Amino acid sequence: MTQASPDPALIEELVLANKILFRQNVVDAFGHISVRHDKMANTYLMARHLPPGMVTAADIVTFDLDSNALSHQGMPYYSERFIHGEIYKARPDVISVVHCHARPLIPFGTAKGARLRPMYHMSGFLAEGVPVFEIREAGGMTDMLIRTPELGKALAACLCDKPVVLMRGHGATMVGKSIRQVVFRAVYTAENAVLQMDAHRLGENGEVEFLTAEEGRKADGWGRSVDRAWSLWKDQIMGAP
Amino acid sequence: MTQASPDPALIEELVLANKILFRQNVVDAFGHISVRHDKMANTYLMARHLPPGMVTAADIVTFDLDSNALSHQGMPYYSERFIHGEIYKARPDVISVVHCHARPLIPFGTAKGARLRPMYHMSGFLAEGVPVFEIREAGGMTDMLIRTPELGKALAACLCDKPVVLMRGHGATMVGKSIRQVVFRAVYTAENAVLQMDAHRLGENGEVEFLTAEEGRKADGWGRSVDRAWSLWKDQIMGAP
């Protein structure tokens, strides 16, 4: 495969996204974000095996959609890179993918009968429904990780056409049309989980008035908000006064 | 309209209030604070479309009470500026308005039957009652935002003569007689919500002994406390040792 170099601005945005996800507590030492290559749609870009908060431009590897490394060969990679490759195969509309173990999301994927639903306009995208991936159905008894293309395909099938999928006993995966959108979705999916947990405790019989499907769809429209949040998060990383 | 320049000290106070609200976790990338113009009571001052933590004096726009910009024309503004304009019209006593999505407040506006009530003297002003605005009544299925003068009027009517209104599936709005008072109210409304959530969990059958209306009214009197809190919050922003 002849390789075209990605736009350096895309690499820069991906590095920044890694640091923002760490700063916003979406990832700790674990989790990762990828972006589809801007010039070769059948490849994607993601860091080598590193904590997201420590990623630099020199650490960005190019992978094909089978998640074979086309650069940085022989280095350790994230064992769960198949999450990314298989979603890019199944979802041509997806440009960026986040996988994380964000604290507020684990209980929603693990408590029996729990269902993550949109509390407010910031997370209207959740109104489409949030599936929960049970790895036992696809892989039986595992170490919970998406270590193979088969498990990646099963996860992508569970995600279906939605923006977010929870993973039982593991974490969550989000997708978006851009790095900024998927980071925004990751932050506000986690924030929504915090809010929803408290709302169930407060409501009579645990009842909560969620956004309807229509409210959620309408609230998901505003790209300007994604840029507004990004400008703040970038500012925090860059250390502006 | 002939425009008089606002007192530079008022602008400075408004900029500082933006940074304090961010630092105190009342706002994140979203939310805004305005103040009535000190020389033209039929106009108000508020930042252009920016995260509050990034606002500077150069970003403060003058709006008329229909929320048309009288300065900084052609720039993007907060789409929800009608919250501010319509409240200033309906409430001549109000000098400053905060709109926010503070984390502890969303569950109180969204959980069925929840009611925010004063836990202690710091939030005695809540004893007047905290209405919840249901946008469906005024606007049907929306994106939850106060994007029109009509929705702003409906919100102002729901706020009525109270200091705080919660907004279902969205956030909250506070008003005050000064920038300092409304910032104080925003901080302690959110703090009260945290305390109340825990108290319901601890009390027998969830019961809590709130401040009575009289206790709340008496506890709301002390302007000196507002200045004491402000002096600390200012100190934190200014980076004093």
Add this chain to the structure above:
Amino acid sequence: MTQASPDPALIEELVLANKILFRQNVVDAFGHISVRHDKMANTYLMARHLPPGMVTAADIVTFDLDSNALSHQGMPYYSERFIHGEIYKARPDVISVVHCHARPLIPFGTAKGARLRPMYHMSGFLAEGVPVFEIREAGGMTDMLIRTPELGKALAACLCDKPVVLMRGHGATMVGKSIRQVVFRAVYTAENAVLQMDAHRLGENGEVEFLTAEEGRKADGWGRSVDRAWSLWKDQIMGAP
């Protein structure tokens, strides 16, 4: 009254205690700590009306036990200084007093039937029992504050011979034999409240195995721990690497 100057090291310790209480989230802009004068046991030392985090040595006022200022006259003082004066009168064993609105303590003073009890050895001193002060019994409908000698006396009577008293709809007051001990007690009373709230939620029917009176008494013995905690807290304020 002829005044002897307090030991400068005592003033320094009191100033440091103010900053530690702020850093440890026991106080915010509100709350205060006092110490009995080392040379005149019928007077005490406490800051003038300032947020604790901003107190310097120059701000320390000497008060008599009726809470009249003997220095810094004509300046604003804490309106609740009677908490301190009346406790020093009633409790000759007490050398230092903290009053605060620490977040975890408000629900325990306000939720019906709640009782703060010792979760672990760090807060064994709570095994003596933690009374709750209901200001309505002494003062009827008030602004909740201890603004008079009479209310101070009533609070001291409720505290009795215990180390901590909760105040309904207001906060808490702790006493100790030294500045360091009362700061330690304030920090671990609040920490205990956090732990206990979670334990009730986890236990079958909310049941928790607290320390017995004997365990609590034995665990309260170790002065060396107070100095160990103080050394860390001092280090954090002094900015050591």
Add this chain to the structure above:
Amino acid sequence: MTQASPDPALIEELVLANKILFRQNVVDAFGHISVRHDKMANTYLMARHLPPGMVTAADIVTFDLDSNALSHQGMPYYSERFIHGEIYKARPDVISVVHCHARPLIPFGTAKGARLRPMYHMSGFLAEGVPVFEIREAGGMTDMLIRTPELGKALAACLCDKPVVLMRGHGATMVGKSIRQVVFRAVYTAENAVLQMDAHRLGENGEVEFLTAEEGRKADGWGRSVDRAWSLWKDQIMGAP
């Protein structure tokens, strides 16, 4: 006993581990970590009586397995050093031990009937079961501390062949095959407790789908993750950009 000097790199790792445990909120002013001496397996290394966040290489004492100091004699030591010595005696496979009062763990050791179980792959090691040590069985009414070899032996017996033991009304102790592994276990044991508490609140009738024993065992295999987390935690202490 002739003493061989430990590898300076081991000392350095132990000092760093102290700071990481503090930074990760596993310990506050209290708690400690030890490591078995690399050249004399019947001795271990641990700081003198200091808050973990303040430990330097010069503070590392050598103890025999009866927890007598072989260096730094006459200085104050942790009174609970018998936790370490007795576990090293009983468990030849153990190379490093952490004792802590981490906030999320106290409720699990104290609430009646509570049981800490693995929520996700990061804490798969909990699937082996987490015993709770009741000091009353071994020592009757105490100050809760492991102040004697006898209490240390009883704790080691309760730990048995497991990686973690909770201590009622006190804290927790973790063991591992290396400093890095035990630090990793301490961090993710506490994280698991936070997640589990929330999951019980969300699940129908409090039910949660934990990792099975087999899932836990498989998830506990991956040493590469321990190094990945360590690299981030080290970076945070070293202040790299």
